[in-house]
Amino acid sequence: MxxxxxxxxxxxxxxxxxxxxLQKNPEAFGSSYEEEKDRTVEDFKHRIQAENVYTIGAFKEETLVGIVTLVxxxxxxxxxxxxxxxxxVTEEHRCKGTGRKLMEEAINIAKSHSGIEQIYLSVVTSNSAAKRLYASLGFEIYGQEKHALKIGHTYFDEEHMVLFL
Known part of the structure; x- marks a missing residue:
């Protein structure tokens, strides 16, 4: 990796x-597949290169199998x-430490930038694996948002977490 x-x-x-x-886990993201499917490679290039944005990729050989973005x-x-x-993280690379490595790298990038003192994230309350990962890295819940996301007629609650560096 x-x-x-x-x-x-x-x-x-x-x-x-x-x-x-966005297709496989629509409940985990604020954006939808429908909103992003027509965006060009050029659009994604700009997203990756934006100022104050650090997108980390996990590669298995030459294949991108996981991503995380720190802003x-x-x-x-x-x-x-x-x-x-x-x-x-793609389904076939979950439960193999890929997500932990990505998160640790994002945390290390934050620590390497002078002045960053805390990192925030949101996670859907039903995603117990992600919540366990984030908690094991020191993130703490500081709030919950009811009906944070709505897909069709189904609502998803989110927990807001913070890591103080």
Whole structure:
């Protein structure tokens, strides 16, 4: 397993895994497959290269099998904060430490940037595996949002978590 920060050259595999994530686990993301399926590789290239955005990919040989994005708040009064978004590991690479390695790398990137003091994330309350992973890394629940997401007629609650560095 090799972890690297994704760059422009990874836009196509990133687009592929992102769309897979939105199809297979729609309850885990604020975006939907329908909203992102028509975005071009160029759109994903811009997303990967945006300022204060660090997207890490886990590769098994040449195949991208997991992703996570760390975003640092750009505003001066919030610059001590970062957030985790778009965490996903393909089904065949789950329960093998891939998610933990991705999260540890995101945390290490945050620690390497002067001034980041805390990392936030949200997780759907029914995703017990992700919640266990985040808690094992030191994230703590600080709130719950009822009906945070709605897919069709089904609501999903989210827990908000924070890690103080």
């Amino acid at each position: 090799k972890l690297i920060q994704l760059g422009a050259q990874h836009a196509e595999p990133y687009r592929h895994i992102r769309l897979e994530a 640092r708040e750009p505003k001066r009064k919030m610059n001590h904060r970062a957030s985790i978004f778009a965490m996903y």
